[in-house]
Amino acid sequence: MRLTSMxxxxxxxxxxxxxxxxxxxxxQYSAPPNTGGAFKDTSMLKxxxxxxxxxxxxxxxxxxACAHAYPIVHAAAERYKIPIVRHDFPLQMHIWSRDAAITxxxxxxxxxxxxxxxxxxxxxxxxxxxxSKEDLNHFTQKFFQNHKLNMPFVMDPAGLFAxxxxxxxxLGERIGITQTPTIWVVTxxxxxxxxxxxxxxxxxxxxxxxxxxxxxxxxAKPHHTATQxx
Numbered sequence: 441m442r443l444t445s446m447x448x449x450x451x452x453x454x455x456x457x458x459x460x461x462x463x464x465x466x467x468q469y470s471a472p473p474n475t476g477g478a479f480k481d482t483s484m485l486k487x488x489x490x491x492x493x494x495x496x497x498x499x500x501x502x503x504x505a506c507a508h509a510y511p512i513v514h515a516a517a518e519r520y521k522i523p524i525v526r527h528d529f530p531l532q533m534h535i536w537s538r539d540a541a542i543t544x545x546x547x548x549x550x551x552x553x554x555x556x557x558x559x560x561x562x563x564x565x566x567x568x569x570x571x572s573k574e575d576l577n578h579f580t581q582k583f584f585q586n587h588k589l590n591m592p593f594v595m596d597p598a599g600l601f602a603x604x605x606x607x608x609x610x611l612g613e614r615i616g617i618t619q620t621p622t623i624w625v626v627t628x629x630x631x632x633x634x635x636x637x638x639x640x641x642x643x644x645x646x647x648x649x650x651x652x653x654x655x656x657x658x659x660a661k662p663h664h665t666a667t668q669x670x
Contacts, residue, residue: 469632471643476633480616485624485631492651493522493627493644498529498612500620501544502537507564509621509637514561516640520648527608529620536576538605543580545601551589559583627651 470476487494495517499506517524528544530537540563548556562583563570570576584591596602612622624631625643632647634640 469630471632471634471639472636475635477616477618477622481614482631484611484615485626486628487626488523488525491523493520493625493647494525495522495623495640495644496525496626496631497621497623498527498608498615498617500529500531500534500537501540501560501563502534502567502570503531503620504567506621507567509623510561510564512637512640513623516644519641520644522644525626527611528605529609529612529617529622530605531620536570536573538602539573539595540576540580541605542596542601545604546592546595549601555587555589558587 485496487496495513497509497513499510513524516522528538528541530541544556544560544563547559563579566579570579581591615622621637623634623637623640625634625640625647626632627647627650630647632643634643
């Protein structure tokens with residue numbers, strides 16, 4: 441669903457007002473307004489060093505809403521050339537999502553980040569046909585075969601990748617996440633939670649404009665230099 445011009449204008453005006461008012465990084469703001477979570481600690485919601493804007497998200501590979509959001513988020517990141525900061529948050533009710541996240545971490549570390557990303561995307565695309573851990577194992581075997589990879593008998597014998605997933609989950613608990621996906625557009629000073637994935641592009645547009653405006657304003661400030669007395 442595309443946003444109408446009036447909706448985009450209203451959203452942009454509201455976000456710009458909030459950000460220009462100097463809302464600190466721990467303040468609550470969302471798109472649409474007044475739909476965000478009540479987070480406990482958002483001090484870590486920032487883009488990677490050297491970047492001004494990023495998409496920051498927590499996802500669960502067994503979550504249908506995450507599957508729906510996945511291609512939209514990645515298309516937006518590609519369009520705007522901004523990074524995605526992704527964390528795994530496998531919900532307790534889901535029986536195979538944690539195993540899938542561990543496999544993705546294995547592929548990222550042992551093969552390549554690109555193959556790991558392909559695996560995540562393939563899992564989301566095939567999500568409705570994976571009903572059990574056995575289904576996931578068959579899916580994973582086929583994925584490895586199609587990519588001419590040797591699937592290990594035990595994916596994570598030392599528990600290193602499980603520890604990474606657990607660390608992500610602990611971080612999500614620290615923030616106060618209660619559902620997936622949880623997605624923000626973040627800057628070094630502010631963040632906007634995107635609760636309606638259809639508003640992601642409009643939110644990025646608005647945040648980019650605000651960052652550009654702030655940068656222009658800071659560089660336009662007059663520089664006063666001391667004059668030497670004669």
